[in-house]
Each structure stands twice: as C-alpha cells, then as structure tokens.
Amino acid sequence: MSDEAKAFTQTVPPAETAASSRQPSAKEQAWEKNTLQPTLKKNPERQKEFTTISGHPIRRLYTPADLPDWDAERDLGFPGEPPYTRGIHSSMHRTRLWTMRQFAGFGTAEDTNQRFRYLLAQGQTGLSTAFDLPTLMGYDSDHPLSEGEVGKCGVAISSLADMEVLFDQIPLANVTTSMTINSPAAVIWAMYLAVAEKQGADWKKLSGTLQNDILKEYIAQKEYIYPPEPSMRLVIDTFEFGVKHTPKFNPISISGYHIREAGSTAIQELAFTLRDGLEYVEWGMRRGLDVDEFVPQLSFFFNAHSDFFEEIAKYRAARRIWHKAMVDRYKSKNPRSWALRFHTQTAGCSLTAQQPYNNVVRTAIQALAAVLGGTQSLHTNSLDEAWALPTEFAATIALRTQQIIAHETGVTNTVDPLGGSYFLESLTNEVERGAWDYIEKIDAMGGMVAAIERSYPQREIAEASYRYQRELDKKEKIMVGVNDFVSQEKSLDVLQIDESVAHRQAERLSKLRAERSQAEVDRRLAALRKAAQGTDNLMPLIFDAVKSYATLGEICDAMKEVFGIYEEVAIT
Amino acid sequence: MPEKKIRVLIAKPGLDGHDRGAKVIARALRDAGMEVIYTGLRQTPEMIASAAIQEDVDVIGLSILSGAHNTICPQLMAMLHEKGMDDVTVLVGGIIPEADIPALKKSGIAEIFLPGTSTQDIIDFIHRKVPQH
Numbered sequence: 001m002s003d004e005a006k007a008f009t010q011t012v013p014p015a016e017t018a019a020s021s022r023q024p025s026a027k028e029q030a031w032e033k034n035t036l037q038p039t040l041k042k043n044p045e046r047q048k049e050f051t052t053i054s055g056h057p058i059r060r061l062y063t064p065a066d067l068p069d070w071d072a073e074r075d076l077g078f079p080g081e082p083p084y085t086r087g088i089h090s091s092m093h094r095t096r097l098w099t100m101r102q103f104a105g106f107g108t109a110e111d112t113n114q115r116f117r118y119l120l121a122q123g124q125t126g127l128s129t130a131f132d133l134p135t136l137m138g139y140d141s142d143h144p145l146s147e148g149e150v151g152k153c154g155v156a157i158s159s160l161a162d163m164e165v166l167f168d169q170i171p172l173a174n175v176t177t178s179m180t181i182n183s184p185a186a187v188i189w190a191m192y193l194a195v196a197e198k199q200g201a202d203w204k205k206l207s208g209t210l211q212n213d214i215l216k217e218y219i220a221q222k223e224y225i226y227p228p229e230p231s232m233r234l235v236i237d238t239f240e241f242g243v244k245h246t247p248k249f250n251p252i253s254i255s256g257y258h259i260r261e262a263g264s265t266a267i268q269e270l271a272f273t274l275r276d277g278l279e280y281v282e283w284g285m286r287r288g289l290d291v292d293e294f295v296p297q298l299s300f301f302f303n304a305h306s307d308f309f310e311e312i313a314k315y316r317a318a319r320r321i322w323h324k325a326m327v328d329r330y331k332s333k334n335p336r337s338w339a340l341r342f343h344t345q346t347a348g349c350s351l352t353a354q355q356p357y358n359n360v361v362r363t364a365i366q367a368l369a370a371v372l373g374g375t376q377s378l379h380t381n382s383l384d385e386a387w388a389l390p391t392e393f394a395a396t397i398a399l400r401t402q403q404i405i406a407h408e409t410g411v412t413n414t415v416d417p418l419g420g421s422y423f424l425e426s427l428t429n430e431v432e433r434g435a436w437d438y439i440e441k442i443d444a445m446g447g448m449v450a451a452i453e454r455s456y457p458q459r460e461i462a463e464a465s466y467r468y469q470r471e472l473d474k475k476e477k478i479m480v481g482v483n484d485f486v487s488q489e490k491s492l493d494v495l496q497i498d499e500s501v502a503h504r505q506a507e508r509l510s511k512l513r514a515e516r517s518q519a520e521v522d523r524r525l526a527a528l529r530k531a532a533q534g535t536d537n538l539m540p541l542i543f544d545a546v547k548s549y550a551t552l553g554e555i556c557d558a559m560k561e562v563f564g565i566y567e568e569v570a571i572t
Numbered sequence: 573m574p575e576k577k578i579r580v581l582i583a584k585p586g587l588d589g590h591d592r593g594a595k596v597i598a599r600a601l602r603d604a605g606m607e608v609i610y611t612g613l614r615q616t617p618e619m620i621a622s623a624a625i626q627e628d629v630d631v632i633g634l635s636i637l638s639g640a641h642n643t644i645c646p647q648l649m650a651m652l653h654e655k656g657m658d659d660v661t662v663l664v665g666g667i668i669p670e671a672d673i674p675a676l677k678k679s680g681i682a683e684i685f686l687p688g689t690s691t692q693d694i695i696d697f698i699h700r701k702v703p704q705h
Contacts, residue, residue, distance in 0.1 A: 133587040133588055133638055145616075147643055148640035148643025149588075149638055152639035153638055153639065222589025224589075261590070263596075352687070386667070388667070462595055465592055465595070483690065494669060496669075567612075568612070568613070571595075572594075572598040572602075572608070
C-alpha cells in the first residue's frame with residue numbers, strides 16, 4: 001500500500017498532499033503565475049484550507065494534471081458495464097426512474113396502513129416500513145421495557161395479526177416492500193411471507209427488501225439482540241431460504257446510512273459498508289451457497305449527505321470497489337453479482353430543528369446527489385424530522401421533491417452527466433483509494449466481525465463524529481440556523497403519538513393470547529429452540545411459529561435462550 | 573488543595589441505540605475537565621439512579637431521542653427523590669418537543685438541551701449550576 005493511500009485514513013492529509021505529485025502543463029503553470037497569483041495577492045481566499053464535510057481536502061482547481069494515469073475507457077467505462085462507474089444500467093434513468101420509496105410507520109398497524117395507502121395514492125412507487133423500537137429489539141408491545149416506546153419511532157408489530165392489518169388491502173404481489181428490521185428480521189420476514197401466502201401471492205414473484213444488516217448494528221445503530229455468530233447465522237439462513245423460495249426478494253440491504261448518521265466520514269461509510277458486504281459474501285460461501293446465486297440479491301443502502309460532490313464520488317466508487325472485489329476475490333462469473341444496486345436516504349443528521357423549512361432545501365440537494373450518483377431507489381426526509389416522525393403535510397413535500405427532480409430538472413435526460421469532470425473523477429479515485437485502505441486494514445484484522453469485537457469501526461466513527469462537533473463549535477464548519485445565521489421562529493406542528501397506541505396494542509395482544517392454541521404455540525417454539533441448538537436453517541421453523549400466532553417477543557426469547565444476548569463494550 | 577472535579581453520569585435510557593450525541597457530550601465534558609461516567613445503552617431509570625449513587629455524581633445527563641422522555645424522566649426523578657438524591661442536577665439532551673418542556677422542568681429536570689446546542693453551552697451551564705467544591 002502506498003504512503004499516499006495511507007494518508008487518507010484516520011488523519012486528514014494537508015490540502016497540498018495530492019499536489020506534490022501533480023505535474024501541471026506549461027499553460028496551467030502560466031495561468032497560475034500570470035492570472036491566479038496576482039489576483040490572490042489582491043483578494044486572498046476566504047479560508048486557508050477547503051475541505052469536504054468529512055474533512056477531505058479539496059484543491060482550488062482540477063485539471064488534466066489531477067488525472068495523470070486515468071483512462072476513460074478503463075476507469076469510467078460505459079454504463080451497465082464494468083467497472084460501473086457511470087451506473088449499473090446502460091440507459092439509467094432514461095429507461096426507468098428510481099423507485100420513490102418513502103419510509104413510513106407510526107402508531108398501530110391501522111395508522112400505518114392508512115399512511116401507506118395515502119402514499120401509494122400520491123404516486124409513491126414502493127413501500128418502506130419503519131418499526132417502533134420494541135419491535136426492532138424483539139419485544140412485544142406489552143413488555144415492561146416497551147413502556148413509553150410503543151408506536152413512537154415506527155409501527156408496533158408484535159404478531160402476524162398486526163402484520164395482517166398493516167398490509168390490509170395492499171396487494172403484496174404488486175408492490176415492492178422494504179422493511180427496516182435487523183435483529184428480528186427473520187421473524188418479521190416470516191410474518192410478511194405469511195400475509196403474502198394468505199393473499200394468494202406467489203412467493204417467487206414477491207419483490208422487496210429486508211434490511212437484515214446486523215453488522216452495522218454492532219458498528220453504529222446498536223439495535224442488536226444476539227452475539228455476532230448466531231446473528232450472522234440467522235442472516236445467512238435468510239439468504240439460503242431466499243435463494244430457494246423468493247428469488248426476487250432482497251434478503252439484505254447492507255447499510256452505510258446508519259454508519260454515516262453515527263458520525264462517520266464519507267470514506268468510512270463507504271469502506272465499512274462494503275467490508276460488511278464482503279463479510280456476508282464470505283459467510284454465505286462458507287455455508288456452501290454459490291456466489292453467483294445469492295450475491296445478485298444483495299442490495300446496499302447509502303446516506304446522501306450535504307457535500308454534493310463527495311457524495312456522488314462515493315456512489316461511483318462504491319460500484320467500482322464492489323465489482324473489483326467480486327471478480328478478484330470471489331471469482332464471480334455473473335455480471336448480476338458485480339453490479340452494486342443501492343437505495344439512498346437523505347441525511348437525517350443534517351436536518352436542523354432550527355428554521356425547519358430550510359430542511360426542504362437540504363433534502364433536495366442531497367436527493368439530487370443521489371440521483372446523479374445513480375441510485376436505484378430513494379427516500380427523501382421530511383422537513384420536520386429533526387423533531388418527530390413526519391406529518392402527512394411534510395411527507396408529501398418530501399415526495400414532491402423527488403418528483404420535481406425526476407420530471408422538472410432535466411438531470412435524468414442523460415446518463416452520469418458529471419462523468420469526465422476532472423474534479424469528480426479525481427475525487428472518485430481518492431474516495432475509492434481511501435475506502436480500499438480501510439477494507440485492507442479490516443481484512444488484516446481477520447474480517448469485520450473481528451474488527452467489531454475490537455471496537456475498531458466504532459472508535460473510528462466516534463473520532464470522526466467528535467471532530468465534526470468540534471468544527472461546528474469552533475465555526476470551522478457552518479450549519480445554517482444552528483451556529484450561524486440564527487433567527488427565532490415559531491415552532492412547528494408535529495406528529496404526536498400518545499399512549500393510547502400502547503393500550504390498544506396491549507389489548508390486542510391479550511386477545512390474541514386468549515384466542516390462539518397455546519399448545520400449538522408451545523410446540524412450535526420448542527421445535528425452534530431445539531433447531532437453534534443445531535445447524536439447520538431456522539427460517540422454516542420461524543415461519544411455523546409465526547403462523548401459530550406466536551408473538552415476536554416469544555420467538556425472539558426462544559432464540560435468546562439458546563443464543564444468549566450481546567452486550568457491547570461502551571466506548572466514549 | 574486541588575479542586576474536586578465535577579462528576580457527571582451520561583446515561584442512555586430506553587431502547588434506542590443512537591448514541592452519537594451521548595458519546596460526543598461525554599467526551600466534550602471530559603475534555604472540559606469533568607469526571608465522566610458513561611453508562612452504555614438501554615439503562616432503566618432504576619439502573620441510572622443506582623449508578624448515580626454509586627458514582628456519587630453531581631450531574632446526570634440523559635440522552636433521549638425516541639420520544640419516550642415523558643415516561644422515562646418522571647420515573648427517574650421519582651426514583652432519585654426516593655433515594656434522597658434531590659441535589660443531583662439532571663439534564664436532558666435530545667429530541668424533545670417544545671410542548672413537553674414545561675412538564676419536564678416541573679418534574680425537576682434542570683435544563684433541556686435541544687439539537688444544535690453547542691457543547692460549550694452545556695459546559696457553561698454545568699459550571700453555573702455546580703460550583704466547584
């Protein structure tokens with residue numbers, strides 16, 4: 001590894017590092033001497049150093065001197081072909097726009113079902129389900145630890161009965177559904193498949209995405225239940241089950257979103273996410289799965305932050321890295337395994353509670369970066385999300401933002417309109433190099449599970465997050481309305497979730513427990529517990545338990561008895 | 573005689589795992605010369621009150637983003653009162669709708685810091701509230 005590559009990790013190199021190897025043309029040198037220097041003498045630049053929001057140094061001007069070894073046919077190529085810099089489809093958004101997929105979920109299944117049907121009526125093209133914290137942690141709504149949290153950050157789903165209500169009158173054969181669930185993903189997926197079965201939908205045609213990315217939970221979002229080994233087993237169980245039964249469903253969405261929200265840099269987001277992806281591939285192969293059979297269904301999920309070009313460079317670099325890794329490391333022969341497909345969500349952490357209407361602007365710019373970076377699907381945040389889950393009013397503006405980008409701006413008229421820009425191509429190279437450096441470092445630690453156990457990615461993110469906070473405190477970085485351009489505004493009307501949701505859920509659960517066959521539930525939970533002690537794929541057993549109306553909490557507890565629970569070493 | 577350092581317990585109650593804010597604050601207070609203990613995730617009010625007694629802290633900082641503050645805060649305040657810990661300064665940081673602030677303050681929360689607060693504002697507040705011994 002070159003010293004230059006090393007310089008991009010951990011510490012930010014001085015702005016002129018890249019310049020040392022630059023060999024500007026005679027004309028460029030003349031411009032610098034005759035035009036630039038006299039101007040700078042009169043009007044110095046506003047800052048000594050210009051960096052991205054991640055702290056990556058940016059030069060004054062990019063010219064051919066910044067791309068000395070760059071080969072357009074090799075490094076840029078053509079869309080739909082390796083190395084996929086320009087996108088994974090040959091005509092990209094000219095043929096098909098990205099899926100406009102707004103994440104929604106709050107209150108009870110009835111509340112969210114209504115919002116889903118509203119969003120579909122407004123022209124949204126895919127569903128995306130947000131679950132509440134008890135559901136995400138595998139607790140039923142009536143568990144003591146669920147108190148105060150039921151229906152607050154998403155919809156409360158404790159059993160198949162709730163899932164039936166959630167998708168009532170929504171034909172699962174015709175919509176694609178994304179479900180943001182991780183530790184209990186296998187259970188929630190089993191509930192979804194059971195509803196599809198009841199609707200008479202063919203599993204082979206079902207399409208949608210399960211988040212199911214446990215590694216980033218240990219790294220960033222911290223919604224884990226079991227230790228890494230059994231958690232990874234459950235993930236691979238869903239891969240294996242999916243290859244057989246639901247070939248069009250994405251069993252995982254390998255997520256950088258939460259890593260970025262936890263405060264990482266763009267390069268860290270990219271590197272940790274792709275290294276997570278490689279970890280899943282390796283565990284799948286160890287299970288005996290054929291790379292080219294399961295990898296095509298692996299999907300990715302990135303953040304769209306405010307530093308416009310850095311984000312676009314990140315998506316382009318992601319595609320290049322994935323292609324290279326699939327071909328070089330795993331000898332993949334199937335182009336569908338090489339092409340990195342991803343969903344994007346605009347950056348929640350960039351939204352400000354102050355002057356919230358400014359968030360519409362931030363979100364529009366971030367969404368534009370995602371589109372120019374070639375996203376397959378997109379969620380735009382609502383202006384009120386620094387305060388609460390969005391109101392219908394705010395959620396509608398967020399969806400309209402995507403529709404404006406798609407239909408008014410003209411950016412979809414041509415593929416990768418920024419391709420060939422000296423700046424963007426240089427930045428794509430640098431972001432890619434920085435990410436490879438991290439990936440190789442994690443390889444050397446023995447992989448991502450080993451790195452997580454050493455708190456390596458957690459520590460890198462905490463460092464970056466603290467550095468950014470200090471930059472804000474010192475006003476080296478500006479957040480409009482927060483540390484500069486401050487003004488007083490009256491507060492927003494935000495969505496309120498009251499405790500009646502918890503009461504309704506508790507009633508529904510006690511009715512469910514009274515009406516179902518307890519003997520059947522006990523039998524199926526015992527079978528699951530027994531299988532968990534062995535090595536069989538647990539999906540069929542979880543599916544059986546779900547269909548007997550065993551609750552989410554009961555199923556997760558049965559596995560906890562065998563797998564134990566994970567507790568992290570808290571670092572600050 | 574050397575000044576005794578201000579002791580702060582940073583706690584993350586509830587089921588939420590988004591700990592970016594808690595960790596940044598813990599580090600900023602430590603850099604400002606305070607003794608900081610971070611509880612880690614998913615602490616019940618009972619665990620937080622016990623840790624506060626055990627660590628003999630002057631300040632408890634709660635990070636709550638999930639909307640569970642109206643349940644968690646009164647429970648913790650009642651528990652601290654029961655244990656004779658009324659002199660501990662309790663701060664909340666996170667996503668708290670403005671409408672909920674008066675009731676939380678009435679329950680004994682000394683201050684609520686909303687998103688965008690600079691770490692210096694929090695440090696200054698603690699220095700005003702807890703004079704060095």
